[in-house]
Amino acid sequence: MLHLEHIHKVFNEGTPDEKIALNQANLTLHKGDFVTIIGSNGAGKSTLMNIISGVHSPDMGKVVIDNREVTVLPEYRRARYIGRVFQDPMAGTAPSMTIEENLSIAYCRSKRRTFKKGVTKRRRDFFQEALQTLHLGLENRLNAKVGLLSGGERQALSLLMATFTEPAILLLDEHTAALDPARAALITNLTKEIVATKELTTLMVTHNMQQALDLGNKLLMMDKGGIIREYDEQEKRNLTVDKLLDEFQKIKGEQLVNDRALLS
Amino acid sequence: MALALFSAFESGVIYAIMALGVYLSFRVLDFPDLTVDGSFVTGAAVAAVMILQGYNPFLASTVALLAGFVAGCLTGILHTKGGINPLLSGILMMIALYSINLRIMGKSNIPLLNQQTALDQVEAVWSNVAVLSSWGVVIFMLLVTLSFKLLLDWFLKTEVGLAVRATGNNPKMIRSFAAHTDWLIILGLGVSNAFVAFSGAFIAQLSSFADVGMGIGMIIIGLASVIIGEALFGSKTIGRTTLAVIGGAIVYRIVVSIALRIEFLDAGDMKLITAIIVIIALIVPKVMDDHKVRKMKKKRNAQRLANLQSLSEEKEEHHASS
Ligand SMILES: Nc1ncnc2c1ncn2[C@@H]1O[C@H](COP(=O)(O)OP(=O)(O)OP(=O)(O)O)[C@@H](O)[C@H]1O
Ligand SMILES: [Mg+2]
Numbered sequence: 001m002l003h004l005e006h007i008h009k010v011f012n013e014g015t016p017d018e019k020i021a022l023n024q025a026n027l028t029l030h031k032g033d034f035v036t037i038i039g040s041n042g043a044g045k046s047t048l049m050n051i052i053s054g055v056h057s058p059d060m061g062k063v064v065i066d067n068r069e070v071t072v073l074p075e076y077r078r079a080r081y082i083g084r085v086f087q088d089p090m091a092g093t094a095p096s097m098t099i100e101e102n103l104s105i106a107y108c109r110s111k112r113r114t115f116k117k118g119v120t121k122r123r124r125d126f127f128q129e130a131l132q133t134l135h136l137g138l139e140n141r142l143n144a145k146v147g148l149l150s151g152g153e154r155q156a157l158s159l160l161m162a163t164f165t166e167p168a169i170l171l172l173d174e175h176t177a178a179l180d181p182a183r184a185a186l187i188t189n190l191t192k193e194i195v196a197t198k199e200l201t202t203l204m205v206t207h208n209m210q211q212a213l214d215l216g217n218k219l220l221m222m223d224k225g226g227i228i229r230e231y232d233e234q235e236k237r238n239l240t241v242d243k244l245l246d247e248f249q250k251i252k253g254e255q256l257v258n259d260r261a262l263l264s
Numbered sequence: 265m266a267l268a269l270f271s272a273f274e275s276g277v278i279y280a281i282m283a284l285g286v287y288l289s290f291r292v293l294d295f296p297d298l299t300v301d302g303s304f305v306t307g308a309a310v311a312a313v314m315i316l317q318g319y320n321p322f323l324a325s326t327v328a329l330l331a332g333f334v335a336g337c338l339t340g341i342l343h344t345k346g347g348i349n350p351l352l353s354g355i356l357m358m359i360a361l362y363s364i365n366l367r368i369m370g371k372s373n374i375p376l377l378n379q380q381t382a383l384d385q386v387e388a389v390w391s392n393v394a395v396l397s398s399w400g401v402v403i404f405m406l407l408v409t410l411s412f413k414l415l416l417d418w419f420l421k422t423e424v425g426l427a428v429r430a431t432g433n434n435p436k437m438i439r440s441f442a443a444h445t446d447w448l449i450i451l452g453l454g455v456s457n458a459f460v461a462f463s464g465a466f467i468a469q470l471s472s473f474a475d476v477g478m479g480i481g482m483i484i485i486g487l488a489s490v491i492i493g494e495a496l497f498g499s500k501t502i503g504r505t506t507l508a509v510i511g512g513a514i515v516y517r518i519v520v521s522i523a524l525r526i527e528f529l530d531a532g533d534m535k536l537i538t539a540i541i542v543i544i545a546l547i548v549p550k551v552m553d554d555h556k557v558r559k560m561k562k563k564r565n566a567q568r569l570a571n572l573q574s575l576s577e578e579k580e581e582h583h584a585s586s
Contacts, residue, residue, distance in 0.1 A: 053440070079442035092440070094433040097426070105426050109441045113423040161441075
């Protein structure tokens with residue numbers, strides 16, 4: 001379904017700011033996999049997402065979606081198959097446009113945009129139905145500007161917009177991080193529900209260990225531009241936050257020891 | 265005076281089409297497009313030259329519109345494909361158009377006094393059916409301007425139009441929904457400048473000349489119309505806003521014609537007046553917002569203070585009684 005091969009990405013190469021964001025990262029996702037990704041700041045999680053969605057192209061390596069190599073396909077062409085929700089609730093919607101207009105934009109993701117009306121009666125009914133699944137009453141506010149919604153409402157809408165055309169891959173980059181605990185829980189539950197009913201192949205980045213354990217069937221740990229540990233379904237079920245932290249320390253510690261050995 | 269106001273209204277209706285174009289680039293696409301100063305003249309030049317050569321004035325105006333479309337697309341290409349910043353792409357195009365406009369016209373001024381313009385034709389048709397022939401032109405231009413407004417309203421509600429609006433609003437988001445923002449910007453600027461050039465073509469026909477300098481400051485006049493319109497008539501929906509922009513263009517013309525009646529001001533001061541109007545229109549809303557916020561804060565603080573006081577008084581009473 002999704003296949004990353006030896007992905008290498010360096011930012012500002014050849015300058016003092018040089019930063020190796022991804023270092024020989026490999027990843028294979030099967031259809032319906034829901035993978036959570038954890039890792040410290042700067043580990044390369046967002047870069048990984050950006051390489052998959054085509055925001056950045058890798059310096060080396062291959063990106064394959066649905067048996068199609070898309071490594072050099074520009075973002076806007078890949079976006080047909082990829083739904084995304086960003087960390088910033090402002091990022092996923094157009095604030096000065098109405099809810100139904102935003103939904104129409106999302107609806108046109110997988111087709112060619114035409115000079116026909118964006119919001120028709122039929123689509124409006126469909127949008128209303130889809131909004132009902134959020135249980136936020138947004139179905140009665142189709143003509144409200146999205147800029148007037150709260151962060152949680154906007155993020156719920158972004159999630160809906162990213163998923164209701166059933167993309168081949170769903171990328172969630174800390175999409176609950178900017179919300180208060182109650183809203184975050186709401187979005188987490190919605191995510192669980194939507195991914196399950198649509199059987200979406202999903203990658204979710206989070207700094208919340210508990211969330212990483214609660215959701216999904218696989219877990220990846222990233223550090224310094226690489227995927228340092230993969231837990232499959234079986235292993236993940238037996239994990240706890242403490243065990244996870246322990247293991248993270250251990251792996252990092254070993255690396256430190258190795259680094260020291262190299263240096264001395 | 266009445267005559268001056270009437271002709272101000274008349275030209276305002278025609279300038280409104282230009283203002284709609286500026287609304288599209290400036291407000292919808294969030295692209296301060298200075299091409300307008302050049303493309304307005306391009307429209308006037310193309311129409312004037314074609315009319316002079318005996319072409320149908322309506323055909324001439326349509327070709328002017330297409331020329332404006334091309335000019336706008338070029339600015340868009342400079343920005344998106346050439347990676348030049350929006351302001352600079354517009355300025356470059358405006359400068360380039362100055363020479364191109366001179367080439368089209370062959371000289372710096374083309375008089376159209378003895379030519380059959382589109383407006384003359386309308387007047388001729390109208391005078392057969394009614395007495396007040398001068399109203400014919402205004403009503404005709406009102407209809408034309410309104411159809412441009414409706415066309416723009418319709419466009420901004422199509423699937424492509426929604427994507428154009430999102431491009432101006434949140435480009436990152438619209439790219440994540442599989443739209444190519446480059447083409448949307450190019451298309452938007454093309455349509456915007458098509459409107460502007462068409463307006464230029466009719467202004468040339470109304471004032472019976474095309475002049476290579478007639479576009480100077482046009483972007484600011486467009487901006488003034490948009491800002492005045494939105495402030496006076498509101499901007500709740502697209503349809504409302506485009507109507508407001510037309511109103512703004514007309515009000516602007518009327519304000520200018522009144523200003524010109526003040527003794528010590530003459531025609532040359534018009535640009536200065538325009539600049540001052542825009543500066544005021546840009547600053548006043550901000551100052552008013554600040555003022556509102558400050559007033560609210562003051563009220564809130566007074567309330568808080570009162571609450572605190574009543575609380576401490578209660579406490580004291582409590583102490584006293586116990
Ligand atoms: N556009 C960019 N230009 C330059 N450097 C970048 C860019 N994007 C990321 N980097 C660098 O690449 C490294 C990996 O960044 P990335 O955003 O992928 O980390 P992350 O794992 O998402 O971290 P966080 O948990 O803080 O979101 C960082 O050191 C970052 O500074
Ligand atoms: Mg990140």
